[in-house]
Amino acid sequence: MNIKYLGKRIREQREKRNMKQVDIAHALQISSQAVSKWERGENAPDITILLDLAKLLGVTTDWLLGGASGELDTFEATVICTSMNNFAKKSEECTPKEMALWANSIFFNITEASLQNDGIPVKYVGDGYLCFFTGIDHTKRAIKTAITAKVNTLNADLKMSIHSGQIYLGSIGHPDYCSSDIIGETVNKAFIHLHWIAENCTSGIGISQKSFSEINSQFKTNEHYIKKMIGIENPVTIHELIYQE
Known part of the structure; x- marks a missing residue:
């Protein structure tokens, strides 16, 4: 995802629909300054409002992020999901607050690495982080993110799974409590691969055959x-990434 290109598409579609920045701001309950920054390419919309923004502009999230029109809210992407080995053991040794501080230090570095490569953070669950990349060179950018995250965290327990394919971006769960999320076979397989990677990949980064074939x-x-x-019927090939710290 090229942030400046994303901003250009937001502005062009807004003008095409005869809307002002303040109209977008009011509809999404955000500031006009935030919309202005999107259109100038200074930053990108948060995932929690990306779907609503696309609907407001009358386009798919795929188109907004640089793809073709395609099926509504379903598009090609590369997913990263992570986990921490020995998380349960550490939770027994720390207070809940200490665990939160420790987890936040890990999540901060992973998230910053994602943003540096135009990734879109989705959620944090327990010891895990989920994000996706779409648009030009999305797989390459995901791999660069994984390397940067591993180098910056300096934590051998951090494990990362990378997989590419079609994902659905939308609201998942009860309408009163749900938030934007990604779902589909691609996401599911990334998590299944992660269990194997955590136990067998010394480097901590495993790339699926689908992702590897694209780079x-x-x-x-x-x-x-x-x-x-376990969880996949056919044989699987995982490419363990070798990198220099």
């Missing part, structure tokens, strides 16, 4: 062929 071997990896992975 033309630009990164050094060790290939793992798994005949049977």
Whole structure:
């Protein structure tokens, strides 16, 4: 996702619908300054309002993020999900507040790495983080994010799974409590792969065959062929990313 290109699309679609920045701001209950910053390419809309913004402008989130029109709110993306080995053990050794401070220090570095590569953070759950990348070179940008996050956190327990495919972006859950989320086979497989990666990839970063096929071997990896992975019927190939700290 190119932030300046995203801003250009927001402005063009807003003007096409004869709307002012203040109209967008009022509809989304945000400031006019925030809309202005989007259109100038200074930052991007938060995922929690991306879907509402797309609906307001009469387009899909895929189109808004740089893709073609396609099926509403379903588009090609690369997903990163993470976990922390020994999380349960650490929770026994720390107070809840200490755990929160520790988790936030990890999440801060991962999120910053995502934003630096135009990724879109989705949510934090327990010891895990979920984000996605779409648009030009989305898989390459996801891998760069994983490397940066690992280097900056300096934590061997951080494990990351990267997988590409179609995802759905929308509101998931009870309408009074739900928030924007991503869902679909791509997300599900990324989490299934993560369990295997956490136990078997020393580097801490595992890339699916689908994602690896999109980067033309630009990164050094060790290939793992798994005949049977729990939760997946067919054999799976995971490419363990080798990087320099």
